[in-house]
Structures are given as structure tokens and as C-alpha cells.
Amino acid sequence: xxxxxxxxxxxxxxxxxxxxxxxxxxxxxxxxxxxxxxxxxxxxxxxxxxxxxxxxxxxxxxxxxxxxxxxxxxxxxxxxxxxxxxxxxxxxxxxxxxxxxxxxxxxxxxxxxxxxxxxx
Amino acid sequence: xxxxxxxxxxxxxxxxxxxxxxxxxxxxxxxxxxxxxxxxxxxxxxxxxxxxxxxxxxxxxxxxxxxxxxxxxxxxxxxxxxxxxxxxxxxxxxxxxxxxxxxxxxxxxxxxxxxxxxxxxxxxxxxxxxxxxxxxxxxxxxxxxxxxxxxxxxxxxxxxxxxxxxxxxxxxxxxxxxxxxxxxxxxxxxxxxxxxxxxxxxxxxxxxxxxxxxxx
Numbered sequence: 001x002x003x004x005x006x007x008x009x010x011x012x013x014x015x016x017x018x019x020x021x022x023x024x025x026x027x028x029x030x031x032x033x034x035x036x037x038x039x040x041x042x043x044x045x046x047x048x049x050x051x052x053x054x055x056x057x058x059x060x061x062x063x064x065x066x067x068x069x070x071x072x073x074x075x076x077x078x079x080x081x082x083x084x085x086x087x088x089x090x091x092x093x094x095x096x097x098x099x100x101x102x103x104x105x106x107x108x109x110x111x112x113x114x115x116x117x118x119x120x
Numbered sequence: 121x122x123x124x125x126x127x128x129x130x131x132x133x134x135x136x137x138x139x140x141x142x143x144x145x146x147x148x149x150x151x152x153x154x155x156x157x158x159x160x161x162x163x164x165x166x167x168x169x170x171x172x173x174x175x176x177x178x179x180x181x182x183x184x185x186x187x188x189x190x191x192x193x194x195x196x197x198x199x200x201x202x203x204x205x206x207x208x209x210x211x212x213x214x215x216x217x218x219x220x221x222x223x224x225x226x227x228x229x230x231x232x233x234x235x236x237x238x239x240x241x242x243x244x245x246x247x248x249x250x251x252x253x254x255x256x257x258x259x260x261x262x263x264x265x266x267x268x269x270x271x272x273x274x275x276x277x278x279x280x281x282x283x284x285x286x287x288x289x290x291x292x293x294x295x296x297x298x299x300x301x302x303x304x305x306x307x308x309x310x311x312x313x314x315x316x317x318x319x320x321x322x323x324x325x326x327x328x329x330x331x332x333x334x335x336x
Contacts, residue, residue: 008210008213008214009210014206015203018199021199022199025192025195025196025199029188029192031336032188032334032335033336034336035336039336040336041335041336044331044334044336045327047330048327048329051323052323055322055323055326056319059202059203059205059206059322065147066144066147068148069148069151072148072152072154072155073151073155075155076155080162080165083159084165084169087166087169087170088169088173091173091174
């Protein structure tokens with residue numbers, strides 16, 4: 001009978017979460033205009049992650065619901081992280097193994113190098 | 121409350137033991153679907169990562185041609201729509217049908233506002249020739265292969281836009297069913313599923329916005 005109980009989130013909580021999300025949006029825009037070098041992307045992604053987790057935990061009820069849903073959500077994030085991390089390892093460190101062929105994509109791209117020859 | 125589980129409510133499919141099991145199953149199915157959505161967008165996020173790693177300066181130069189103001193407004197619009205969606209479900213949990221309808225209509229309006237703003241952004245870019253791949257004719261971006269940034273931009277925001285559109289269709293569907301008295305505090309699963317989908321669309325935008333508009 002216990003699981004018959006459905007948690008009803010108070011309106012206050014929803015509004016508080018929305019306000020935090022809006023404040024974080026303003027912060028992330030403001031921070032993006034401060035040059036922090038490589039940290040800009042880290043700060044932006046950290047803020048975005050906090051916002052996404054707030055949405056998942058409160059708007060999507062993961063905080064109150066059966067934790068099975070949290071596990072499924074976490075699986076998605078885990079495999080996305082593996083996908084992203086391993087690909088970025090490859091992309092950013094291949095140059096250490098052999099000379100990196102970081103050439104512009106030539107096909108269909110000649111028009112940017114030389115506008116005169118863009119027409120076929 | 122115990123009465124509801126022993127009786128046989130109309131919305132309960134015969135292959136489920138009780139309404140609670142049906143609800144939980146639907147929700148699990150929805151979360152598995154959302155997982156595939158995360159991985160669908162995941163491919164685009166990985167593509168973004170690769171191209172940004174290859175052309176960091178070009179990405180920085182090209183992103184200046186996106187309108188941060190419109191992007192911020194759209195973020196606020198989408199977050200607010202997530203709030204009204206959550207409140208729509210909450211109202212149904214308390215059997216307040218009128219409030220649910222109002223919140224669903226508000227959510228629809230915000231979704232529409234998002235797409236209208238997106239439309240203005242897109243038409244501006246089409247005018248400027250900031251288009252993907254070989255359609256790209258703009259010359260104002262410094263760095264090699266600036267068309268790649270706009271390919272990534274259109275692919276990511278385009279797929280997201282399609283999701284907003286589909287979200288609107290499902291919101292209209294649950295709005296219709298709400299008006300037809302299909303839902304109550306005992307049964308509102310389609311409403312809840314639509315909400316989960318809508319929040320995911322919001323969540324993806326939360327990442328798209330800084331990655332595309334706010335490259336520091």
C-alpha cells in the first residue's frame with residue numbers, strides 16, 4: 001500500500017526550482033563575457049549540469065520516484081560520458097602518436113579559400 | 121484509497137495487476153525512451169566536441185554571429201514552460217482540471233514563442249548565407265571551415281526544434297484528453313509522460329545554449 005502514495009510536490013518547490021534555473025541562466029550568460037580561457041567551457045558545462053540535474057530531480061520527479069528511473073537516466077549519462085570521453089581522448093591526443101593531419105575538409109570547401117573558383 | 125486498487129478502474133489494462141503497476145511500467149518505458157533520446161543527441165554532442173577541438177578559434181569567431189539575447193530569451197521561455205508543464209501535472213494530481221488546462225495552454229504558448237524566436241534566428245541566418253555545408257556563402261567568419269559551425273548549429277537546434285514541435289503535438293493531445301475528462305488524480309499517465317518528454321527537451325536546450333551561444 002505504501003507505493004500507492006504519490007508524492008505531490010508543493011508549488012513552492014517548483015517555483016523555487018524555476019527561479020534557481022533562471023538565476024543560473026543569468027549567471028552563465030554573465031560569466032561567458034568574462035574571459036577565463038579554458039575555464040569558460042568548464043564553468044558553462046558545470047552550470048548547465050546543475051541546471052539539468054535540478055530539472056531531472058524535481059521537474060521530472062527523480063528525487064521522489066522509484067530509483068529505478070534514476071538508474072536508467074544514469075545509464076544514459078554513463079554511456080554518453082564513455083562515448084564522449086573516449087572520442088575526445090582519440091581526437092585530442094592522436095597528434096602525440098603521429099603527425100596529426102588536421103587539414104581543413106577540402107571537398108566542397110574550396111569556395112572559402114578562394115571565392116573565385118567556387119562555381120563548378 | 122484502498123478501494124481504488126481492489127475495484128477495476130476503466131483505465132486499467134487487463135494485463136496489469138493494478139493501476140500502480142501499470143503506472144510504473146509506463147514510466148519505466150518512458151525513461152528507457154528518454155535514454156535513447158539522450159544517446160540520439162549524444163551523437164551530435166560528440167560531433168560538436170570533435171569539431172570544436174579541431175577548430176577552437178573558428179568556433180569562437182563563428183559563435184559571435186549567434187544572437188546571445190535571443191538565445192537567453194529562449195532559455196528563459198523554455199524553463200518557464202517546464203515550470204508550467206510541471207504545474208499542469210500537479211494540478212491534475214489534485215483533480216483541478218481547470219488549472220491543468222490553463223497550465224497546458226501556457227506551456228503551448230511558451231513552446232510556440234520558442235519556435236517563433238527560432239524562426240527569426242533561422243531566417244536571419246538564411247539571409248546572411250550562414251547555412252550548413254556547401255550552402256554556406258557567408259564570408260565574415262575568420263578561421264577555416266566556418267560552415268562546420270553552422271552545420272553543427274543547424275543539426276543540433278534543428279533536431280531540438282523538431283522535438284519542440286512534437287512536444288507541442290503531444291501537449292495538444294493531452295490537452296484534448298484533459299478537456300474530455302479522460303484524466304483524474306487516479307489516472308493521468310499520458311500527461312505525466314508528456315511532461316517527462318517536455319522536461320527532457322528543456323534539459324537538452326540547457327546544454328545547447330551555452331555550447332552554441334556562449335563560447336567564452
